[in-house]
Amino acid sequence: MPFVIRPAGIQSTMTKQLSILLLVCAVASVGAANPTLTIEAGNPVANVSPMLYGLMTEEINHSYDGGLYAELVRNRAFLDNPNSPVHWSVVPGKGSAATMALDPTQPLNDALPVSLRVEVSKASKRHPAGIANDGYWGIPVQPAAHYRASFYAKAAPGFSGSVIVSIQSNDGGTVYAKGKVAGLTPDWKQYEVTLETGKVKPTAQARYVLTLDRPGTVWFDLVSLFPPTWGDQPNGFRPDLLQMLVDLKPQFLRFPGGNYVEGDTIPTRFDWKKTIGPISQRPGHRCPWGYRSTDGMGLLEFLRWCEDMGAEPVLAVYAGYSLGGQHVNPGSDLEPYVQDALDEIEYVTGDTNTTWGAQRAKDGHPQPFPLQYVEIGNEDEFDRSGSYDARFAQFFDAIKVKHPQLKCISTVGTEQPESKRVHSRQPDVLDEHYYRPAHDFLNDSAHFDNYDRKGPEIFVGEWAAYDTSFPPWNGRSAKEPPTANMTAALGDATWMTAMERNSDVVKMQCYAPLLVNVSPGARQWRPNLIGYDALRCYGSPSYYAIKMFSRNVGDEILKASLDDATLHCSVTKDSRSGAILIKLVNPQPAPQPLQLDIQGVSGLKPTGTATTLAAAPDATNSIDNPTNVVPVTAEVSGVKPVFDYTLPANSITVLQLNVQ
């Protein structure tokens, strides 16, 4: 008997197209020749890794500055360009005049060694003059919102006026929020003021303006503006983006890279000790993706981010190799870097009696963070010197002496030539990276089936499918979409079934890159998972595929066989609820009737649910059309141990069936 499907109303955004597809499924007749998925429900073959679904992150595509890290002022410490205060402009008005210049003779401190000198030669209360910042592709204005504005300033002797701070339209015609600071002195001091918007229409066509109401000379540094943040935390995160990440229920966060941990050069590596403490003490550094990072997103912020998501850190430590080809010789040269990694681990996990645990407490987080995995470097197969084996060994030995419980991840996996891998030690985990055309993932879905069950554990620390009509890497071109389409999502979902089926060996996996600012010139890579501009955000079809999988994990892998190589599946069970979770991918352009034969159960409840993501191969989401492709959850009835189900064309489905 064909099943009957009824929308359960869980997703209000169900598209007409999908309704039609589901209807087609509902009436499809199922013949004996249909492929069969046989599930041995009474026979779990292994446990699903509880850490299987996680996230990977680094500063790329303006993931933090201009992304998750909510700071709105760009070039807040005037260090982005040594020759010019980029992203700042002079705001003269009618009847006023001002100039601005970088001033290394008036540094705020050693970490922030340049300030901005603003000389106002003509100004009054009615005609103020000063400077404006254009933000990260605009300053987002939200209605009824509080903005925390702060800056360091000092004035030349004799100045007794005020600094007016405001969020204004780009032409200055509309002031969305305004505040005032008075009492500047000839010494550096931090000033803070709260700005509040009223009933305004959201826009990012705005700038942040600081003006003087009379002539004078004022130096500014660390000019900062934060909108409402996640949990109202100072120096915090953009709530809409963090919510999208929380919704993925990640079990871990791999950070800070990726290439970002390595840097192009040794001095531009992620030097974690320079990323903690007050932001006024963080010099920032050039990231390997062509721009400067403020390091406002420092080690403690990464850890807080994990905490906010209920995820565990997977900490990547700098291991003596940088992307430009520099490496540190193993032995005494490498010792300081090994010590840095040990200190970093202590900062994350040490109690407050330890040096770095005490520092963490001083920085505002007395409670240690959980940590099981430490990754030694990133993609060290690129190190042509062949030093990785010995560098890995030196880190591994030092970490194991102090923290025998920690698992050390080698960055060279079995997808790399044997000669590049670590041999002198047995890494606990191998990190493998797969960026492939979608059809490669479809063709290689048995990839992990024959991995040695005895280990080492596998961490697929970066993976993503791409549609070959939009090859990867060339993200600088504005013509190419920053996120991928349904073709890629079908490949991604297939790859996830492969990893989940083998999650006794594949212990963790995460898509990369995670975040992309889609504004012109902001990105360096494609495809990415989540896109945003100053005001809005959206998930790619792959985002929704991952969400469907990561929210329906189960804890036991069931033996399942599918007698049709064009379909892909993974079947798990939630032993607490008894639910059987069946993930199916039909990448074909036609609906596919399927017989499900669920063995080893006394009975199944007659209704279950189906969550389906189905769309034309080139269908996608974008900043202007964010929910074109979204999953739909519907009730499935007529469920019994042997029943028929038709997968829509180009679809990813999660069936949840309940044992009676």
Ligand code: AHR
């Ligand atoms: O995800 C983008 C980059 O791809 C990562 O930084 C690097 O590890 C890989 O080559």
